[in-house]
Amino acid sequence: MQRLVRLAALAFASTFATTRPASAADSDIRLNSLGYLPLRAKLAAVSAPATTFNVLRDADGSVVLNGVLSGPVNDADTGESVLTADFSALTEPGTYHLEIDGVGRSVSFPIDPDAYRAAFVTSMLGFYGWRCGTEVAFDYGGVHFGYPACHLQDAHTEPLGGTGMGDGQGGWHDAGDYGKYTVNSALTAGVLLAAWEDYQAVLAPIRLQIPETGGPLPDFLAELKWELLWLLKMQYSAADGRVSHKITEASHPGFVMPQADTGARSFVPYGTAATADFVAVLAKASRVYRPFDAEFADRCLAAARVSYDFLTANPGNVAAAETGFIGDQYASTDTDDRLWASAEMWVATGDAAALAAFETTLRPPAVSVDFDWPSVANLGVFAYLGSARDGREPATLAGFRSALVGAADTLVKNHRLGGYGRALTNYYWGVNGSLARTCMVLSQAYRVAPNADYIDTCADQLAFLFGRNPFNRSLVTGLGLNPPLHPHHRPSAADGIDAPYPGLLVGGGWAYRQIDGPPVIPACTQPEGLCWSDDQNNYMTNEVAINWNAALVYALATFVGGGVQVPTGNGSAGAGAAGGPAGSAGAPSIGGAGGNAGASVSATGGAPGEPSRGSKSGCGCRVGGSSAGALPWLGAALALAAALRRKRTSGR
Ligand SMILES: [Ca+2]
Numbered sequence: 130m131q132r133l134v135r136l137a138a139l140a141f142a143s144t145f146a147t148t149r150p151a152s153a154a155d156s157d158i159r160l161n162s163l164g165y166l167p168l169r170a171k172l173a174a175v176s177a178p179a180t181t182f183n184v185l186r187d188a189d190g191s192v193v194l195n196g197v198l199s200g201p202v203n204d205a206d207t208g209e210s211v212l213t214a215d216f217s218a219l220t221e222p223g224t225y226h227l228e229i230d231g232v233g234r235s236v237s238f239p240i241d242p243d244a245y246r247a248a249f250v251t252s253m254l255g256f257y258g259w260r261c262g263t264e265v266a267f268d269y270g271g272v273h274f275g276y277p278a279c280h281l282q283d284a285h286t287e288p289l290g291g292t293g294m295g296d297g298q299g300g301w302h303d304a305g306d307y308g309k310y311t312v313n314s315a316l317t318a319g320v321l322l323a324a325w326e327d328y329q330a331v332l333a334p335i336r337l338q339i340p341e342t343g344g345p346l347p348d349f350l351a352e353l354k355w356e357l358l359w360l361l362k363m364q365y366s367a368a369d370g371r372v373s374h375k376i377t378e379a380s381h382p383g384f385v386m387p388q389a390d391t392g393a394r395s396f397v398p399y400g401t402a403a404t405a406d407f408v409a410v411l412a413k414a415s416r417v418y419r420p421f422d423a424e425f426a427d428r429c430l431a432a433a434r435v436s437y438d439f440l441t442a443n444p445g446n447v448a449a450a451e452t453g454f455i456g457d458q459y460a461s462t463d464t465d466d467r468l469w470a471s472a473e474m475w476v477a478t479g480d481a482a483a484l485a486a487f488e489t490t491l492r493p494p495a496v497s498v499d500f501d502w503p504s505v506a507n508l509g510v511f512a513y514l515g516s517a518r519d520g521r522e523p524a525t526l527a528g529f530r531s532a533l534v535g536a537a538d539t540l541v542k543n544h545r546l547g548g549y550g551r552a553l554t555n556y557y558w559g560v561n562g563s564l565a566r567t568c569m570v571l572s573q574a575y576r577v578a579p580n581a582d583y584i585d586t587c588a589d590q591l592a593f594l595f596g597r598n599p600f601n602r603s604l605v606t607g608l609g610l611n612p613p614l615h616p617h618h619r620p621s622a623a624d625g626i627d628a629p630y631p632g633l634l635v636g637g638g639w640a641y642r643q644i645d646g647p648p649v650i651p652a653c654t655q656p657e658g659l660c661w662s663d664d665q666n667n668y669m670t671n672e673v674a675i676n677w678n679a680a681l682v683y684a685l686a687t688f689v690g691g692g693v694q695v696p697t698g699n700g701s702a703g704a705g706a707a708g709g710p711a712g713s714a715g716a717p718s719i720g721g722a723g724g725n726a727g728a729s730v731s732a733t734g735g736a737p738g739e740p741s742r743g744s745k746s747g748c749g750c751r752v753g754g755s756s757a758g759a760l761p762w763l764g765a766a767l768a769l770a771a772a773l774r775r776k777r778t779s780g781r
Pocket residue numbers: 402461462463464465466502503504505
C-alpha cells in the first residue's frame with residue numbers, strides 16, 4: 130500500500146520535472162537524477178533489503194554492470210537502513226537505470242561528460258529571477274516568467290540622517306522576501322566571484338538568458354555586476370566609508386508580486402560587518418573585472434579603499450541599529466568579516482598592513498568545514514592561499530594549507546558515514562546551501578593536495594541535492610526528479626503560474642521549532658534528516674536564498690565541461706562491482722580494499738574539532754583541523770548568528 134501511494138505521487142509530480150521524464154521508478158532507489166560524469170564516483174542509496182544490483186542500458190535493456198550492495202548503514206539522520214550501490218566502474222556515456230531484485234528499478238539517468246551544464250545555466254537563471262528595479266522576463270520549461278520593474282522607490286535615507294530618497298535601486302532580492310541585505314549579498318557575490326576565479330575557462334563562453342547576453346562582459350560576470358552595482362550604492366558616500374546594512378520595509382510584505390510591494394523602504398544604518406564584507410567583495414571584484422572593464426574595476430577598488438580606511442580607523446564592532454525595522458537580520462560580529470576584507474585588500478593591492486592584519490588575527494588551523502554568511506573567514510583564507518603575491522609568513526602559509534587539507538579530509542570522512550553521502554553531519558536552517566558550499570573547501574584543498582576523493586565528495590553533495598536523498602527528489606526548483614513546487618518565495622506564489630521560479634535551491638530539513646502564523650506548522654518530530662516539507666508556509670525548510678544558490682552555482686561550476694579529469698579513486702564505497710560485460714573497459718578498478726560504506730556510524734561524532742553528528746543547535750559550524758578550541762569566539766558567533774537568522778524570518 131505504501132509503495133503504491135508513493136509511486137502514484139511520483140508519477141504525478143514527475144510531470145513537472147523538466148530535465149527529462151522520470152519513468153516508472155521505485156522510490157527506494159535514490160540517485161542523482163541529473164546523472165553522473167564518466168570519471169566521477171557513482172553511488173545510489175537503497176533503502177530496502179537487497180543484496181545485488183544491476184545497471185542496465187535503457188536502449189536495449191542489456192545489463193552493463195552488476196555488483197554487490199554494500200552496507201547496510203543504520204542512518205541515524207533518518208532511522209533508515211541504507212545500502213549503497215557503487216557503479217563508478219561504468220564510465221561509458223549513455224542512458225541507464227538500476228534494477229534490484231525485490232526492490233524495483235530506478236529512474237533513468239545519463240552518464241554524460243557534461244551532465245551538469247544545464248543545471249548550472251538554470252541556477253544562474255535563478256539569480257536573474259531575483260533582479261530588483263528592472264523588468265524581468267524569461268521562459269523556462271515552456272512557461273513565461275517575469276514582472277515589471279519593482280521597488281523603484283528604494284529607498285528612504287532618514288535612518289542614515291538624510292532627507293528624502295536616495296538611490297538604492299537594483300540588485301537582487303535576497304530570498305523569499307524582497308529585502309536587500311549587504312552582508313548576505315557580499316557573501317553571495319564573493320562565492321560567485323570565487324566560482325569565476327576557479328572555473329572561468331569553462332564559464333566564460335556560457336550564454337545566459339539575460340538582457341546583457343552577448344555584450345562586452347561574459348554573461349556570468351554581467352549577471353553578477355547587476356548585484357555589485359547595487360552594493361556600491363550601499364556606501365554612504367565616496368567620502369564616507371560606512372555601508373548601510375540593508376534596504377527593507379519595517380516588516381515583511383504579504384505574498385504579493387514585487388511590483389505590488391509599494392510600502393516605504395529605507396536604508397538602514399551601517400554596521401562594521403556589512404562595511405567589511407563590502408570591502409572584501411569589491412576588492413575581489415576589482416581583480417576579476419579588470420581584464421574586461423578597467424573603469425568598473427577602478428570604481429570597485431576605490432570604494433573598497435574608502436571603506437577599508439574607515440574600518441582601520443574604527444576598530445570596534447558596530448552592530449547596525451535596526452530600530453524601527455525587523456531586528457537582527459543578518460546580524461554578525463565583524464571579526465571574520467574584517468579578516469576577509471584584509472585578505473582581499475592585500476591580494477588586490479599588496480597592502481602590507483592588510484596582510485599583517487590578516488596574519489596576526491587569524492592563525493592556523495582556523496579553516497571551517499562549514500561556513501556561511503555569519504562566518505566568512507574561510508573566504509579570507511582562500512584568497513590568502515590562492516594569491517601569487519610574495520610576502521606571506523611561511524609558517525602561517527604552511528599552517529593554513531595543512532588546515533585546509535585537514536578540513537577536506539574531514540568532509541570526505543563525513544560523507545562516508547551516513548547512507549546518503551552528506552559531507553556535513555549536522556542540520557540547520559539553510560544546510561542544503563552549506564552542503565553545496567563544502568565544494569569550495571574541497572576544491573581549494575584539491576589545489577593544495579590533488580586527491581580525487583575531494584572532487585568525488587563534492588559531486589556526491591550534488592547527488593544528494595538532486596535525488597540521492599531520503600526524499601528521492603530534487604531539491605532545486607525546475608530541475609531533476611520531482612523538484613519542489615511550493616518554495617517560500619513570493620513571486621512563485623503570487624504570479625498565478627503553477628510552476629515555481631526555476632533554478633532555486635530550497636533550504637532543506639532540520640529540526641525546526643513551531644512556525645508561527647496561519648497555518649501553524651508544528652515542530653518536526655521525525656528524525657531530523659526527514660524534516661523538510663515542500664510547503665510554502667514552511668519557510669524554515671522550504672525558503673530559497675541567494676547565498677544558498679551561489680553555493681549551488683559554485684558546486685555545479687566545478688563540473689561544467691567535466692571538471693578535473695582525474696578518475697575516481699579506490700575505496701569510495703566498497704561495493705563489490707562485478708565485471709560488467711560492457712561499459713567498464715578502461716575503468717579504474719574499484720571495490721575491495723578500503724570500503725567505507727559499511728563502516729560503523731558513530732552517533733556522537735568523531736574527534737574533537739569535527740562536527741558532532743546530530744547537532745541541533747545553531748549553525749553547527751565548527752573549526753576544522755586539529756585544534757578544536759582555536760577560535761572559540763568563532764563558534765559562538767556562528768551559533769548566535771544562526772539563531773538570529775531564524776529570527777530574521779519568523780512571524781512572516
Ligand atoms: Ca561576522
